[in-house]
Amino acid sequence: ETGVTQTPRHLVMGMTNKKSLKCEQHLGHNAMYWYKQSAKKPLELMFVYSLEERVENNSVPSRFSPECPNSSHLFLHLHTLQPEDSALYLCASSQDWLNTEAFFGQGTRLTVV
Amino acid sequence: KNEVEQSPQNLTAQEGEFITINCSYSVGISALHWLQQHPGGGIVSLFMLSSGKKKHGRLIATINIQEKHSSLHITASHPRDSAVYICAVRWGGATNKLIFGTGTLLAVQP
Numbered sequence: 001e002t003g004v005t006q007t008p009r010h011l012v013m014g015m016t017n018k019k020s021l022k023c024e025q026h027l028g029h030n031a032m033y034w035y036k037q038s039a040k041k042p043l044e045l046m047f048v049y050s051l052e053e054r055v056e057n058n059s060v061p062s063r064f065s066p067e068c069p070n071s072s073h074l075f076l077h078l079h080t081l082q083p084e085d086s087a088l089y090l091c092a093s094s095q096d097w098l099n100t101e102a103f104f105g106q107g108t109r110l111t112v113v
Numbered sequence: 114k115n116e117v118e119q120s121p122q123n124l125t126a127q128e129g130e131f132i133t134i135n136c137s138y139s140v141g142i143s144a145l146h147w148l149q150q151h152p153g154g155g156i157v158s159l160f161m162l163s164s165g166k167k168k169h170g171r172l173i174a175t176i177n178i179q180e181k182h183s184s185l186h187i188t189a190s191h192p193r194d195s196a197v198y199i200c201a202v203r204w205g206g207a208t209n210k211l212i213f214g215t216g217t218l219l220a221v222q223p
Binding site: 102107 | 115117146148153154155156157158161199201210211212213214215216
């Protein structure tokens with residue numbers, strides 16, 4: 001248990017669906033992250049929030065929409081996804097986003113059909 | 114070519130063996146992380162280091178900044194060590210982002 005909780009653990013959605021991934025941390029951290037992990041590829045950073053403000057957006061398609069309502073919660077809203085978006089989506093948090101250790105959630109295994 | 118390269122990509126060992134996983138990187142860094150990912154996806158941070166050597170139980174991590182190289186050693190390996198081990202470097206540039214290797218899949222057989 002790392003202190004970062006992601007729900008759901010598994011999600012199957014059609015290309016026309018809208019769904020949301022949730023991440024929660026009660027570690028008192030100020031930075032939260034969304035990563036995508038595809039088979040045989042390194043983790044790809046999608047978004048970084050620091051003190052509830054987005055500080056990094058790595059050319060992610062607009063069908064992925066993050067939301068950080070407070071420092072403990074991070075959402076990833078999904079709509080009109082493609083099959084190639086199927087992957088493990090990992091949330092992480094750290095004390096701040098400059099040179100501190102990151103704590104990861106268990107991930108959400110997303111399958112787009 | 115990835116900025117962070119790990120070797121080997123796959124490793125099978127017998128229980129009790131001494132294991133070494135290597136990580137080489139090509140960018141200037143401020144820190145290097147070793148992470149462990151078990152089946153099912155959850156990632157655990159093992160080490161964060163910027164110089165020298167760190168030890169935690171049966172795990173040892175070393176880094177040579179001049180050579181841009183780090184190693185993760187596991188002594189007296191056990192089947193529960195079976196996992197993917199990921200090296201990540203914190204890039205010393207403006208965005209300070211983490212750059213990940215593709216991971217080493219370790220299987221320790223009893």
